[in-house]
Amino acid sequence: LLAPRPALPDPLPAPTRHSPCECVYIGTHEPARQLDVVLEGVRQAVAEGVDVRATFIGGRPDDVTRLRGAPGVLSLEAQDRLRFVPPFPRAQLLEQLPAFDVGLSLIPPTDIFRESSPTKLTEYSGAGLTVLASSGIPLQEQFVTESGAGELVRFDPAAIAVGLGQLATEAQRCHGSRRRAARDYALRQLTYDQHVDALLDWVG
DSSP states (O other): OOOOOOOOOTTSOOOOTTSOEEEEEESOOOGGGOHHHHHHHHHHHHHTTOOEEEEEEOOOHHHHHHHHTSTTHHHHHHTTSEEEEOOOOHHHHHHHGGGOSEEEEOOOOOHHHHTOOOHHHHHHHHTTOEEEEESSOHHHHHHHHHHOOEEEEOSSHHHHHHHHHHHHHHHHHOOHHHHHHHHHHHHHHSSHHHHHHHHHHHHO
């Protein structure tokens, strides 16, 4: 069983049983990540009545300012359906992850990211979060498919909105089985030893 949800310090108040589905993205907010696409997916989901709140952690002030210029972002913040949180210590961050329901591993399938190692997906799974991940990243597709602990969607706003709707509905019903599957898979497969051979094959 997962540990009880920890109390979160400001600016991350602890979710309650009446909270919306709590989603989290951790990482860079630089333009190459195309987070405007993800934010538009959140906006569409909220507009369609999905009970979801997204927290984006780790953005630099200039990147957050740029993203706030995207359509609907300020409105989402005003509704408390979107939060931008600056970076804070990694150890504390990992402690707080179990307080969320869904980890957002939504990566544009461009050449620069296509062969990337899904580090954040690993951290989300290790914390027992269900993941909403984008297709087109081979290792990410493999992890999500094999673990059964999340959903794969195309990297476009409409598909992201649909995925958020599906996982928000699960969160309301209690998706404990997905959370256990995520953690079990992470402990079993997402370890250094499991990928040494693949790494050696890749480097020749």
